[in-house]
Amino acid sequence: MNSSRSADHDLLAAWLAPEPGQVDAAPGDDLWKVLLVDDQEDVHAVLHLTLHDVLIEGRRLLLLDALSASDARAAIVAHPDIALILLDVVMESDQAGLDLVRHIRDELRNRSVQIVLITGQPGYAPQREVISGYQIDGYRLKSELSANQIFVQVYSAIRTHRLMREHEILQQDLEQKVNQLKRSNAELEQFSYAISHDLRQPLRMISSYMQLLGVSLADQLGSEQRAYFNFAINGAKRLDRMLVDLLEYSRVGRLGEPPEWLESRLILDDALLFLQPSILEAQATLRIGGQWPRVFVSPDEILRLLQNLIGNAAKFRNVGRALEISVSSKVFAGNWYICIADNGIGIHPGQIARLFQVFQRLHSRAAFDGSGVGLALCRKIAEHHGGRIWAESAGEGQGSRFCVSLPLPQENA
Numbered sequence: 001m002n003s004s005r006s007a008d009h010d011l012l013a014a015w016l017a018p019e020p021g022q023v024d025a026a027p028g029d030d031l032w033k034v035l036l037v038d039d040q041e042d043v044h045a046v047l048h049l050t051l052h053d054v055l056i057e058g059r060r061l062l063l064l065d066a067l068s069a070s071d072a073r074a075a076i077v078a079h080p081d082i083a084l085i086l087l088d089v090v091m092e093s094d095q096a097g098l099d100l101v102r103h104i105r106d107e108l109r110n111r112s113v114q115i116v117l118i119t120g121q122p123g124y125a126p127q128r129e130v131i132s133g134y135q136i137d138g139y140r141l142k143s144e145l146s147a148n149q150i151f152v153q154v155y156s157a158i159r160t161h162r163l164m165r166e167h168e169i170l171q172q173d174l175e176q177k178v179n180q181l182k183r184s185n186a187e188l189e190q191f192s193y194a195i196s197h198d199l200r201q202p203l204r205m206i207s208s209y210m211q212l213l214g215v216s217l218a219d220q221l222g223s224e225q226r227a228y229f230n231f232a233i234n235g236a237k238r239l240d241r242m243l244v245d246l247l248e249y250s251r252v253g254r255l256g257e258p259p260e261w262l263e264s265r266l267i268l269d270d271a272l273l274f275l276q277p278s279i280l281e282a283q284a285t286l287r288i289g290g291q292w293p294r295v296f297v298s299p300d301e302i303l304r305l306l307q308n309l310i311g312n313a314a315k316f317r318n319v320g321r322a323l324e325i326s327v328s329s330k331v332f333a334g335n336w337y338i339c340i341a342d343n344g345i346g347i348h349p350g351q352i353a354r355l356f357q358v359f360q361r362l363h364s365r366a367a368f369d370g371s372g373v374g375l376a377l378c379r380k381i382a383e384h385h386g387g388r389i390w391a392e393s394a395g396e397g398q399g400s401r402f403c404v405s406l407p408l409p410q411e412n413a
Helices: 002-015 041-051 069-078 096-107 127-133 147-216 223-251 264-282 299-315 349-354 374-384
Strands: 032-037 059-066 084-087 114-119 138-141 260-263 285-290 294-297 324-332 335-342 388-392 400-407
Touching: 032 041, 032 069, 032 147, 041 059, 041 147, 059 069, 069 096, 084 096, 084 147, 096 114, 114 147, 127 138, 138 147, 147 223, 223 374, 260 264, 264 285, 264 294, 264 299, 264 324, 294 299, 299 324, 299 335, 299 374, 299 400, 374 388, 374 400
Parallel strands: 032 059, 032 084, 084 114, 114 138, 285 324
Antiparallel strands: 260 294, 324 335, 335 400, 388 400
16 A cells, blocks of 8 residues: 555656745635645645645635544634545545545535545545545546646636535525515514504494494584595495405415315305305306316415405406306316406406505495405415416406416325
8 A cells, every 4th residue: 555655646746846936825815725635744745836826716725734534524623614625535544535525515514615536546436436426526546647637626626616605605695585584574464463453443443433423413413414424434444344354464374274185176165155145146157167176275265365356256347248257277287277257347458467466456446345455365375375376358348367376286295
């Protein structure tokens, strides 16, 4: 073994001659840290001669030395920002270098540091087995090394390290912003819940006392004054309805029933049972078709989604035209699609983008009652299930079509 290592050193020393004018990096420089791990001091000396004046992207190298895998572990703890490790395999044991690779990747979970094996005994670390079985970034034989090869390997490895670190920093920054956004959304939902819940009691008191005043002063009020009382009472009732809808909106994803496997047609039947009076009042012809699969959903949320969409189809109808409502379902490419189509009042194409925003109304309350929260609630339910919702319409008076796409997992997964 010693004669083999001596031969390796002779070859390296012959090829890695120092150049004139070499300057060591000053300790205060912004340096790339390179850890040299080999139990032969001659190898360290040769690598120092080759690399001590290398400049990569305007930064010099700080060469750290370890004569064993155990020394390398201590160096990694002391310098967690090491960019590159040039690593021998056979040191205090035949697998010392490979065990160090496992330690770095699996225990320290360090993926950005580049590890290049430089071995003089490939029999202990066959190239194909090592590259396929270990997370290394390069494999070199000492007997085949030259100064240019070492420079190219080090340069490319450090550039890869820089790119990986930039990606990790961007990923961490993104995760931090996502977490901040989640906290902000949770706080906003809690605020909405508290506001809508706490405001309802004083609002009901205002409405009740207004009605009592109206009754007690009935003989003293003229028709105009009674109209004012009715405006105030109706306004309080509308505000209470808006608070109830806002309260329900804030509960989606927080207080609903947990998801479970259900027959989607049964959910539809429950929704139609609730909507039967509205459908009868609209004298609508209802058609149901397609494939209705078992789905993994929150029962109360999907029930509310179907109620809102079918209820809207029954509400927004043309006077003097027989109303037709179609409810269809299909499974395609791992998703469950639900579509509710009607021949009602339709939607101006320029207004479709506003449909799913909270408190957005396209029509006056005199024409159609409502708070403007229903479709926003549908969007939130769809997104809570990992899906989406969209609307289609050829224009006013030409009906509309609302579609929902929800991912459909494998039931036995």
